[in-house]
Amino acid sequence: MAEFTMELNDEQKEVRDWLHGFAADVIRPAAAEWDEREETPWPIIQEAAKVGIYSLDFYAQQYFDATGLGIPMAMEELFWGDAGIALSIVGTGLAAVGVLANGTEEQIGTWIPQMYGDVNDVKVAAFCSSEPDAGSDVASMRTRAVYDEAKDEWVINGTKTWATNGGIANVHVVVAVVDPELGSKGHASFIVPPNTPGLAQGQKFKKHGIRASHTAEVILDNVRVPGSCLLGGKEKLDQRLARAREKAKKGGERVKNAAMATFEASRPAVAAMAVGTARAAYEVALDYAQTREQFGRPIIDNQGVAFQLADMRTSIDAARLLTWRASWMAINGKPFTAAEGSMSKLFASETAKKVTAQAIQILGGNGYTREYPVERMHRDAAIYTIFEGTSEIQRLVIARTLSGMPIR
Secondary structure, X not given: OOOOOOOOOHHHHXXXXXXXXXHHHHHHHHHHHHHXXXXXXXXXXXXXXXXXXXXXHHHHHHHOOOOOOHHHHHHHHHHHXXXXXXXXXXXXXXXXXXXXXXXXXXXXXXXXXXXXXXXXXXXXXEEEOOEOOEOOOHHHOOOEEEEEOOOOEEEEEEEEEEEEOOOOOOEEEEEEEOOHHHHHXXXXXXXXXXXXXXXXXXXXXXXXXXXXXXXXXXEEEEEXXXXXXXXXXXHHHHHHHHHHHHHHHOOOOOOOOHHHHHHHHHHHHHHHHHHHHHHHHHHHHHHHHHHOEEOOEEHHHOHHHHHHHHHHHXXXXXXXXXXXXXXHHHHOOOOOOOOHHHHXXXXXXXHHHHHXXXXXXXXXXXXXXXXXXXXXXXXXXXXXXXXOOOHHHHHHHHHXXXXXXXXX
């Protein structure tokens, strides 16, 4: 087990500097254009693939970093460049985590490479959990998967929403209900292979922020997938469902479901994204405050501005510390006994919203225009308190964990 440290080793620093260079030279110069276009930035994803950032090897290297700091360090640097483009680059990772958290070794080896494609033909993947009537309340999920034993196929019907890369993905990972009587404990995850009949993109959403990232509905109409596409396999599913039924008879004991397993693994990564956006806005505001003069002196000489910057930097560093702690705990198998993953996501996302708003205030009228990037950063930051569990849900998870109550 690696000791917890806030100091990156030489190899991590080299990767960090490499990512920062890509974010500064490739992502950030393209940010305003793709935000306005509201389209997936395929050329930027391909550039990321060419240098090895958008690849299974790079993702696995960071994911299995023994210190746990590989993923949060990478997320922070890429999202420092631009949240919308960065999410287009890393969005496939959520589907990959879904497979890593629930799949067999054979499924991991088969499907994750197909999520990324190759340098000459990049692909993306989508994780589909939320529904029009079931976001944070996963127990209300209506998408059904029914097993056709004669053909060894699962038949999936339902509508998913808010799916990053939904409809344009090569591989979709879909969470569906297999036993409605068990609520959230009766869920399972399925791979929907490329070009499977019955899967279609629904509405593409025009968003307030992260506009370079594709978000859409995914409609599943009698989608048939082979039995081998059930993540973890049917034997494992049957055993889990049997345990859930038995525990339900005894009064109900918490059982982790497929969607929650994915979200628990990804929350510190989302926190790191928020840290990157907050840091970017803070740096713009700091530079502006040092160079912008009013009444014959830089505005940073005014306590009202200086104190804001002090609070911004303090909150960013605190958010990073919580994020790195949760990431280190996760990789070293330490349980989140105080919902440390949710803590990191809650604090970092709230910090990003506050810091980007403060950055606009420091820039004044300039900050409110699209000539300066903090306006876009503020719009982007709004998503962090919403997706993968709203701030209210994070507080609920933390409170229930501290009190010993079940998290449904």
